[in-house]
Amino acid sequence: MQTLSVDLGDRSYPIYIGEGLLNQPELLLNHIQGRQVLVVSNETVAPIYLATIRQALSGLHYSEVILPDGEQHKTLDVLSAIYDKLLEDKHNRTTTLVALGGGVVGDMTGYAAASYQRGVNFIQIPTTLLSQVDSSVGGKTGVNHPLGKNMIGAFHQPQCVIADTHTLTTLPQRELSAGIAEVIKYGLICDADFYAWLEQHVEELLACDQTALAEAIYRSCDNKAKVVASDEREAGIRAILNLGHTFGHAIETAQGYGNWLHGEAVAAGMQLAAQLSEKMQWISADDVDSVRHLLLRAKLPVTPPAMTCDQFLSLMAVDKKVLDGRLRLVLLKKMGEAIITSDIAEQDVRDTLTDAGVSA
Amino acid sequence: MQTLSVDLGDRSYPIYIGEGLLNQPELLLNHIQGRQVLVVSNETVAPIYLATIRQALSGLHYSEVILPDGEQHKTLDVLSAIYDKLLEDKHNRTTTLVALGGGVVGDMTGYAAASYQRGVNFIQIPTTLLSQVDSSVGGKTGVNHPLGKNMIGAFHQPQCVIADTHTLTTLPQRELSAGIAEVIKYGLICDADFYAWLEQHVEELLACDQTALAEAIYRSCDNKAKVVASDEREAGIRAILNLGHTFGHAIETAQGYGNWLHGEAVAAGMQLAAQLSEKMQWISADDVDSVRHLLLRAKLPVTPPAMTCDQFLSLMAVDKKVLDGRLRLVLLKKMGEAIITSDIAEQDVRDTLTDAGVSA
Numbered sequence: 251m252q253t254l255s256v257d258l259g260d261r262s263y264p265i266y267i268g269e270g271l272l273n274q275p276e277l278l279l280n281h282i283q284g285r286q287v288l289v290v291s292n293e294t295v296a297p298i299y300l301a302t303i304r305q306a307l308s309g310l311h312y313s314e315v316i317l318p319d320g321e322q323h324k325t326l327d328v329l330s331a332i333y334d335k336l337l338e339d340k341h342n343r344t345t346t347l348v349a350l351g352g353g354v355v356g357d358m359t360g361y362a363a364a365s366y367q368r369g370v371n372f373i374q375i376p377t378t379l380l381s382q383v384d385s386s387v388g389g390k391t392g393v394n395h396p397l398g399k400n401m402i403g404a405f406h407q408p409q410c411v412i413a414d415t416h417t418l419t420t421l422p423q424r425e426l427s428a429g430i431a432e433v434i435k436y437g438l439i440c441d442a443d444f445y446a447w448l449e450q451h452v453e454e455l456l457a458c459d460q461t462a463l464a465e466a467i468y469r470s471c472d473n474k475a476k477v478v479a480s481d482e483r484e485a486g487i488r489a490i491l492n493l494g495h496t497f498g499h500a501i502e503t504a505q506g507y508g509n510w511l512h513g514e515a516v517a518a519g520m521q522l523a524a525q526l527s528e529k530m531q532w533i534s535a536d537d538v539d540s541v542r543h544l545l546l547r548a549k550l551p552v553t554p555p556a557m558t559c560d561q562f563l564s565l566m567a568v569d570k571k572v573l574d575g576r577l578r579l580v581l582l583k584k585m586g587e588a589i590i591t592s593d594i595a596e597q598d599v600r601d602t603l604t605d606a607g608v609s610a
Numbered sequence: 611m612q613t614l615s616v617d618l619g620d621r622s623y624p625i626y627i628g629e630g631l632l633n634q635p636e637l638l639l640n641h642i643q644g645r646q647v648l649v650v651s652n653e654t655v656a657p658i659y660l661a662t663i664r665q666a667l668s669g670l671h672y673s674e675v676i677l678p679d680g681e682q683h684k685t686l687d688v689l690s691a692i693y694d695k696l697l698e699d700k701h702n703r704t705t706t707l708v709a710l711g712g713g714v715v716g717d718m719t720g721y722a723a724a725s726y727q728r729g730v731n732f733i734q735i736p737t738t739l740l741s742q743v744d745s746s747v748g749g750k751t752g753v754n755h756p757l758g759k760n761m762i763g764a765f766h767q768p769q770c771v772i773a774d775t776h777t778l779t780t781l782p783q784r785e786l787s788a789g790i791a792e793v794i795k796y797g798l799i800c801d802a803d804f805y806a807w808l809e810q811h812v813e814e815l816l817a818c819d820q821t822a823l824a825e826a827i828y829r830s831c832d833n834k835a836k837v838v839a840s841d842e843r844e845a846g847i848r849a850i851l852n853l854g855h856t857f858g859h860a861i862e863t864a865q866g867y868g869n870w871l872h873g874e875a876v877a878a879g880m881q882l883a884a885q886l887s888e889k890m891q892w893i894s895a896d897d898v899d900s901v902r903h904l905l906l907r908a909k910l911p912v913t914p915p916a917m918t919c920d921q922f923l924s925l926m927a928v929d930k931k932v933l934d935g936r937l938r939l940v941l942l943k944k945m946g947e948a949i950i951t952s953d954i955a956e957q958d959v960r961d962t963l964t965d966a967g968v969s970a
Contacts, residue, residue, distance in 0.1 A: 326686060392725075398697055400728075401693065401727060403727075
């Protein structure tokens, strides 16, 4: 087991990474401060892993909520089911919420914990690669609104994160690939060595090699933790974590949540960002080809779905990364170094989109 | 105009108190950082004061939401209307929300600001005495759940609070009295001099004397600000602000939100707390009579409604002030000094309730 500490002053917490951690109940129990606990999972993950967690928590005042699976259920209405259960079972401010599942479960449980009685503790047990490398680090929690993703939420840090690589053996290949998209992102934005490592090991990740997965998760979380520690409330540099996300959010919104996986939309978005970065003459055509090749090896999409330029631009404009009407984009200054810019001409964005097959 | 500074480090903010402050638009404009603003009010307050605020903000990207009036509308569903408007009108992270109304508008607007895009700025313009002395200080925001008051929420500090005493001239007498209940609370829990001042001036407050109101608001906010500054997240001493509230919440919940005003329930709750404090031999029978007399002069209820002891105790048990199943109460160690205790025997609570006319 590797342990990574996310350094945020009095809200610091450890991330435990390794194979078989769900079978070490003390990892979980050491971070539960009161006698009450509510586990939130979903109907896909619960049948596989919930019994183990329930057993680990058998000595406590225990409740559980099973949510429907999928991004389309990341809503205020579904969130209410968590509040209802907490109140029906008389959970008080000393309770701990445990998220057992992917990013949707983690984001919703974290937001329920942030807002229940104005804030209670929570623990993340992410069971997808995407949530292990992304949504369990950084304290972002929330739900979607019909008019935009993650529009309602809070920053709320967990007590700990338990990333058991063994849970990835039951993950569908498509979701594993979606997670690798975010892993590749860390290489692109801030760690050229890691990007080179990924070019060597991407097939091992796809094959669920436990050692390679643990290494990829550790290095992704380490990179993310460094960025987050320097900018907890996302005032500036943290925005580099959104490489590919502004394009990606437009794709997800246009296609309806859940049709494209988040990581798939980010992959196509990163490819667009790379192409726009080339247009700015920051990276080379060879670099763009390298990104495309690595994404394709990871079995990820590299072209956007059937949409128009106007649709893209309109949906990008409601993304949170827009400041006072100016489109702010994360691009690549070079391989392994992201840049945040508001100086891209709309025509260059349009040209990049049409070059990628989007209708004008 | 008096200005009180609430000292919370980088979340410090001023409270402006005085007559006619709504006619000083620069107070508001100085605290709006971006170009977007959304004003939330309710259907009672908006017809009287919204035009003035709309005029003050006429140069900005401006939106408004008018909520139905009353505690029964402090729900997740009504909150959604604020999110909807923010997204429909493309408000981004630089927006400022302005709460124009009483405690319900303030709590909901504050919570919308805390949770929209994980946190945007907001300004409180409280137009009731209760919200001027209570809900606009301390950063508590939130909505009710059918199973409990304020069960969903966040701590979120405003950019400033503008308390215009002139708005109290349009307040119904019953709501003015409900506000005075909280004012009396500050005297009881931490300021014996202020309690003595109130015994001299309570009729002036009822008559809407502007100077007396400004003084009462300033001293209430000052007392609350001192308590909050020492315990922003309500870990300990801040709980003294809940004198009368655990009994009061039981009354409000049993009667249905909106039938008893919050301040009325707190008044009856404070009277019960005083009686229980006498039973503990901390204050005298004369002290209890003094509390009853002052509450009656302020035209407030001093006896609970028709409820049973079991109903009281059951509803008190879901109040947030309960820690791990132990009933924690705020009582009076002496006049002007509150104490937080978990050591009260249930039988003493029952006896106090039955002495007050509650059926066994």
